[in-house]
Amino acid sequence: xxxxxxxxxxxxxxxxxxxxxxxxxxxxxxxxxxxxxxxxxxxxxxxxxxxxxxxxxxxxxxxxxxxxxxxxxxxxxxxxxxxxxxxxxxxxxxxxxxxxxxxxxxxxxxxxxxxxxxxxxxxxxxxxxxxxxxxxxxxxxxxxxxxxxxxxxxxxxxxxxxxxxxxxxxxxxxxxxxxxxxxxxxxxxx
Amino acid sequence: xxxxxxxxxxxxxxxxxxxxxxxxxxxxxxxxxxxxxxxxxxxxxxxxxxxxxxxxxxxxxxxxxxxxxxxxxxxxxxxxxxxxxxxxxxxxxxxxxxxxxxxxxxxxxxxxxxxxxxxxxxxxxxxxxxxxxxxxxxxxxxxxxxxxxxxxxxxxxxxxxxxxxxxxxxxxxxxxxxxxxxxxxxxxxxxxxxxxxxxxxxxxxxxxxxxxxxxxxxxxxxxxxxxxxxxxxxxxxxxxxxxxxxxxxxxxxxxxxxxxxxxxxxxxxxxxxxxxxxxxxxxxxxxxxxxxxxxxxxxxxxxxxxxxxxxxxxxxxxxxxxxxxxxxxxxxxxxxxxxxxxxxxxxxxxxxxxxxxxxxxxxxxxxxxxxxxxxxxxxxxxxxxxxxxxxxxxxxxxxxxxxxxxxxxxxxxxxxxxxxxxxxxxxxxxxxxxxxxxxxxxxxxxxxxxxxxxxxxxxxxxxxxxxxxxxxxxxxxxxxxxxxxxxxxxxxxxxxxxxxxxxxxxxxxxxxxxxxxxxxxxxxxxxxxxxxxxxxxxxxxxxxxxxxxxxxxxxxxxxxxxxxxxxxxxxxxxxxxxxx
Numbered sequence: 101x102x103x104x105x106x107x108x109x110x111x112x113x114x115x116x117x118x119x120x121x122x123x124x125x126x127x128x129x130x131x132x133x134x135x136x137x138x139x140x141x142x143x144x145x146x147x148x149x150x151x152x153x154x155x156x157x158x159x160x161x162x163x164x165x166x167x168x169x170x171x172x173x174x175x176x177x178x179x180x181x182x183x184x185x186x187x188x189x190x191x192x193x194x195x196x197x198x199x200x201x202x203x204x205x206x207x208x209x210x211x212x213x214x215x216x217x218x219x220x221x222x223x224x225x226x227x228x229x230x231x232x233x234x235x236x237x238x239x240x241x242x243x244x245x246x247x248x249x250x251x252x253x254x255x256x257x258x259x260x261x262x263x264x265x266x267x268x269x270x271x272x273x274x275x276x277x278x279x280x281x282x283x284x285x286x287x288x289x290x
Numbered sequence: 291x292x293x294x295x296x297x298x299x300x301x302x303x304x305x306x307x308x309x310x311x312x313x314x315x316x317x318x319x320x321x322x323x324x325x326x327x328x329x330x331x332x333x334x335x336x337x338x339x340x341x342x343x344x345x346x347x348x349x350x351x352x353x354x355x356x357x358x359x360x361x362x363x364x365x366x367x368x369x370x371x372x373x374x375x376x377x378x379x380x381x382x383x384x385x386x387x388x389x390x391x392x393x394x395x396x397x398x399x400x401x402x403x404x405x406x407x408x409x410x411x412x413x414x415x416x417x418x419x420x421x422x423x424x425x426x427x428x429x430x431x432x433x434x435x436x437x438x439x440x441x442x443x444x445x446x447x448x449x450x451x452x453x454x455x456x457x458x459x460x461x462x463x464x465x466x467x468x469x470x471x472x473x474x475x476x477x478x479x480x481x482x483x484x485x486x487x488x489x490x491x492x493x494x495x496x497x498x499x500x501x502x503x504x505x506x507x508x509x510x511x512x513x514x515x516x517x518x519x520x521x522x523x524x525x526x527x528x529x530x531x532x533x534x535x536x537x538x539x540x541x542x543x544x545x546x547x548x549x550x551x552x553x554x555x556x557x558x559x560x561x562x563x564x565x566x567x568x569x570x571x572x573x574x575x576x577x578x579x580x581x582x583x584x585x586x587x588x589x590x591x592x593x594x595x596x597x598x599x600x601x602x603x604x605x606x607x608x609x610x611x612x613x614x615x616x617x618x619x620x621x622x623x624x625x626x627x628x629x630x631x632x633x634x635x636x637x638x639x640x641x642x643x644x645x646x647x648x649x650x651x652x653x654x655x656x657x658x659x660x661x662x663x664x665x666x667x668x669x670x671x672x673x674x675x676x677x678x679x680x681x682x683x684x685x686x687x688x689x690x691x692x693x694x695x696x697x698x699x700x701x702x703x704x705x706x707x708x709x710x711x712x713x714x715x716x717x718x719x720x721x722x723x724x725x726x727x728x729x730x731x732x733x734x735x736x737x738x739x740x741x742x743x744x745x746x747x748x749x750x751x752x753x754x755x756x757x758x759x760x761x762x763x764x765x766x767x768x769x770x771x772x773x774x775x776x777x778x779x780x781x782x783x784x785x786x787x788x789x790x791x792x793x794x795x796x797x798x799x800x801x802x803x804x805x806x807x808x809x810x811x812x813x814x815x816x817x818x819x820x821x822x823x824x825x826x827x828x829x830x831x832x833x834x835x836x837x838x839x840x841x842x843x844x845x846x847x848x849x850x851x852x853x854x855x856x857x858x859x860x861x862x863x864x865x866x867x868x869x870x
Contacts, residue, residue, distance in 0.1 A: 102343070103354065107361040109342035110460055111369070111432075114467055118527075119428040122472065126479045126523040130489040133480075138489040140518050140546065142497070149497045152516055154486050154545040158503045168634065174506045180494055180515040181415055182540040184631045184659035186782035188760035189608050190866055194630065198614055215617035218607070222630040225543035225641075225658045231634040233624035235617070264635075270297055272551020273625045273637035282500055 143283065151279050155179050156230040159282060162208045163247035165232070165240050167278040168219060169201060172227035185223035198222070209243035231275035234263060248285065258284050292620050295601050295639040302643055303594070305559055306566055310586060313563065314570025320469045321442045321462065321575065331469070338464055349455025352814025355443055356807050358459040359436060363403050363803075366429055371399040373425040374417070383418035384493030390416060397791035402429035404802035405437055405684050407528065407535030407654055407777040408794060410786040414517035414538050419491060426535060427524050431475075434531030435466035437686030440806050441568065442466075444690050445575050447813035448714045451821045456813045470564070471531060479526035481556055486549035487522040494518060521546055529560035532684040534654030534777040542644070542657040543633055554636060554657060558644050561653045565682040568689050576714050580832035584840075585692055589681045591841045593650050593674075596681075600670040601642040604628050604663060609868050631662030642667075649674040652684035654777025661756070661764065661780040665867060669860035671778065672767050677848040678733055679774045687775065687802075690809045695847075696831065697726040697812075699840045703829055713831060715821040722815060725808035732804045734851045736773035736797045741766050741855065743793065750789045755782030759866070763859035770852075772797035 130138035141153045151157055156167045158176045170176035171185035187194045201221045206212070217235040237259045245252040262281040266272050319325055326332040339346050350358065374390035377383055390398070394411055401408045402425070411417065417426065439462035446456050483489050495516040502512035521537045525547050528535055542548040542557055566586060573582020605627040607618040620626035625637030632641045641658035648655055649671035660671055674681060680691040697711075697718055704711030704718075711718040744750040744765045754761035764783040771778055772794040779785065785794065830836060 103358045104361050106342050106344050106460055107358065107365055110338070110344070110464065111362060111365050113338050113341060114432055114464070115369075115424060115428045118431040118467065118472065119424040122475065123423050123427065123520045123523040126476065126483070126526075127489050127491060127520060129480060130483040130522065134483045137486045138483050138522070139492070140488050140490075140495055140516055141486050141549075142495070149495070150500055151497050151514065152495075152545075154549045155514070155516055156545075157499055157501070157514060159501050160503065161501055164501060175503060175511060177514065180517045181412065182517075182538050182544050183412075184540060184543065184662065184781065186659050186661040186755055186780070187630065188661060188756035188763075188782070188863070189628065189630070189664050190610070190758075190863060190868075191756050191760065195610055195614070198611070198616065202614065202616075215615055217624050218611055218616050218618040218626060218629045219624060219634050221611075221616055222632075223662075225631050225633045225636075225656070226540045226545060228540075228545055229633045229635075230545055233634055235621065235624035236634075238623065267551040267555070270301060271555050272298075272635055272640060274622075275634045279500065286500070 143279070145283070150283070153277060153280055154230055155228050157279050159278070162243055164282045165237060165244060165278050166220070167232055168224040168229040169197065169222060170227040171223045177228060179228055183227045184225045187223070212239070212242060214239055230277055230279055232278055234259070234274055234276055237276040237281070244285070250288065254288070255285070292605065294620070295605060298639040299597060299601070299643055302555065302558060306562055309563055310567045310570045313567035314582070315574060317470055317567060317571045318574040320465050321571070325469050326465065335464060335468065339460070342460070344460045346458065346461055348458050350458055351454050352443070352456050352810045355456055355459045356810045359440065359806065360803065362432070362463070363436060366432060367399045367403040370402055370425040370429055371395050373421045374398060377418040377421045380418065380420050382420035382423070382491065385418070387416060387418050393788045393791040394786055397795040400795040400798050401777065402426050402533070402535060403433055404775055404798045405433035405531070405533060405652065405687065406772060406775040406798045406802070407533040408772055408779070408798065409535055409539070409541070409777070410791055410794070412539035413536055419519055422524060422537060423520060427527060430524070430527040430531045430533040430535070431467050431471050432463065434471055434533065434685045435463045437684050438466040438470070439463050439686065440809055441686035441690045444693060444809055444813040445572055447816035448576050448716055450817045451819065453817050454814070456810070456817050471527065474530050475523070475526040478530065478556060478560055479522040482522045482525060482553055485553040487525060487553060488518045488546045489520055489522040490518055491520060492518065518546065525557065526560070528655060529557045529653070530564060532561065532565065532651045532653045534648065536655060541655050543659070548657055551635060551640070554640055554644070558647050561647045561651050561655070562682050564685045565651050565688045568686065572689060578714070578832070581714065584832040584837050585689070585696070588837045588840045589692070591837065592677070592681050592845065593646065596650070596670050596674055597643065597646045600646055600667050601639065603667040604642050605638045608664060613868065628664055628667070631659030633657070645671045646674060648778055649776060650681040651688060652679040652774060652776045654771065656778050659781060660767070660778060661782045665860045665863035668763065668780070669856060672763070672770055672860065673848065673852065673856065675770045675774050675776045676737065676852045677844055678730065679776060680844060684775060687805070691729065691805070694726040694729045694809065695844050696840060697722055698730060699836070699843045700829060700831065702843065703839060707829070709827060709829065712822060712828065715824065716816045716819050717822065722812050725812045728808045729805045730847060733773045733801050736800055737769045738855065740769035740773060740793055740797050744769065747789065749787070753784040753787055753790060755784070759859055759862045763863065766855055766859050768794060769797060773801045775801050
């Protein structure tokens with residue numbers, strides 16, 4: 101009986117410490133020192149929030165760079181329902197999805213005979229991947245430049261500016277932020 | 291595998307091994323009560339004891355210790371269940387999420403109390419902020435602290451002589467929580483927030499899309515709803531406590547849980563850092579540090595080859611891609627390899643490091659979808675789970691599982707040379723052997739029986755996503771994960787059904803407590819024994835020979851038990867991959 105009473109009271113104290121004081125302390129710390137990061141790294145343009153630089157968006161227009169395939173439902177890049185495809189490596193659905201994506205990419209850019217980089221035809225783990233590889237961006241540079249009527253070197257320059265390298269040159273993979281890149285291209289006009 | 295993969299894994303392993311000694315010594319001091327003796331630190335702790343009516347000088351018999359542990363865990367289970375069932379009328383529910391269904395709430399309550407953190411639910415669409423904090427995060431702390439407490443009790447069994455007491459559960463629980471898990475979590479969550487992990491009590495944020503898209507019903511959709519919440523505080527402890535239950539459905543693949551290469555490195559280190567350092571703590575407490583290193587080396591001996599095998603396979607990629615003319619060669623411009631179910635910022639190397647770490651430890655968080663790994667690439671994480679979660683394993687539980695294997699190993703070695711088996715000066719006799727055997731045999735029994743029932747039951751088969759043998763792998767992985775308290779999944783399987791919620795819930799329950807109780811029984815039995823001074827006839831348990839022997843025993847039990855099942859799943863699927 102004594103142990104049960106102790107169990108109840110210890111549970112209560114530890115719940116207050118780890119379930120209330122701890123997250124409230126971390127939230128207060130975050131709000132003071134990292135308000136931008138803690139609230140979702142939001143991109144604000146003309147007073148409107150147009151996305152988070154950490155969360156990808158769906159792009160279909162040829163003048164925009166396209167990101168990874170997204171398996172979220174009911175629409176791609178649904179940021180309130182993250183999900184991967186979970187399709188197995190020999191599942192025929194995987195092959196069909198890649199073939200259909202290849203067709204979309206080729207139709208939008210018939211002259212491009214380069215092999216398509218793998219990250220452009222595969223689904224991300226989160227369904228919200230904000231990045232593509234540098235190869236994935238360079239593959240699309242010609243199409244984007246033509247649709248916008250600007251030179252390819254300008255587009256490549258923007259790709260470079262929106263590329264994040266490895267941490268300390270060692271950890272992670274170099275990636276291009278698709279949303280930031282597209283916003284930067286839209287800003288070129290104005 | 292390429293240079294990039296080697297560099298990234300060496301950085302990870304290097305930091306992991308270097309941290310074992312300092313953190314290990316610190317934890318030993320915590321368990322020996324030396325931090326509590328500090329007037330300033332100890333005041334909070336003493337206040338907790340006074341409030342809870344705990345006598346800090348009370349020594350518990352192993353049955354009392356087990357009873358206290360079970361009572362405390364059962365209480366947590368009930369509270370998590372009730373929080374989910376009543377979250378709709380409780381505060382901190384800005385998205386007005388409804389009550390969780392009874393079977394899902396049952397599953398999640400067991401899942402978090404047992405340190406498994408299997409996620410049958412999608413976090414951002416199911417759990418209110420209050421449930422996440424007061425229910426799930428609290429269990430993240432205390433289930434981890436429970437595992438550490440049981441380990442510390444077992445270590446005392448080796449250290450003490452001719453006594454009945456194996457320590458006090460409340461002291462071990464409170465000290466593990468407030469001196470180890472809490473400070474590390476605060477430190478880690480601060481670093482994670484700096485990287486972009488969100489931390490807010492505000493509701494989900496609606497933003498304007500740059501390019502509006504067409505919805506499934508043909509309507510134009512021009513907004514995106516960003517799920518946020520008090521994420522960083524939760525992610526820190528779910529990594530450190532080998533819990534693994536993510537705030538979001540896709541766990542640490544979600545950019546708000548794991549946004550950058552640095553956040554990824556910190557989180558993946560957090561998976562193994564306490565379990566690795568506990569090996570050193572063990573050596574320190576038994577006053578023979580070589581014993582601690584021996585266990586850590588035996589773990590690495592299995593972990594490192596598994597890591598590189600998985601990396602090799604995933605980096606080589608999928609022959610289906612090659613046949614379609616897709617470029618999956620690694621270069622300075624792209625990671626290449628099998629990128630299905632992996633995020634670009636992690637590429638192959640960091641996805642694989644995570645997949646092996648999270649399954650070697652019973653963490654179960656993911657940053658890539660294991661279901662989309664190549665057949666043999668997915669076999670590696672599944673098999674690491676099936677080895678019984680003793681390669682690092684859960685905090686506390688991994689090492690006590692490994693010590694059960696050590697007992698088996700000294701017993702077999704004793705039979706070979708014809709001597710009475712002993713470990714650290716304690717005779718290993720029939721009682722210890724029986725208990726150790728129970729802990730080793732229960733998880734495989736739960737896994738294989740559960741899988742057999744599920745594949746014979748039509749409603750359970752309907753949950754499978756991928757056709758053919760891969761579907762069998764999904765079920766086998768689910769029961770392996772639950773039956774070893776891991777929590778990761780081949781997530782194509784729709785496990786949020788009454789059958790899986792109940793079957794996996796029971797599997798998690800048995801796998802946790804039917805192991806912890808025999809371990810405490812061993813602790814109680816060992817504490818009563820004399821310590822035999824080592825002599826020329828004593829089998830040394832720190833030599834390279836014994837380390838290899840121990841690793842071989844772990845591998846042999848795991849391989850022999852699961853090879854037939856694996857042959858029906860990933861191995862059969864591997865043979866179906868079209869060749870180059």
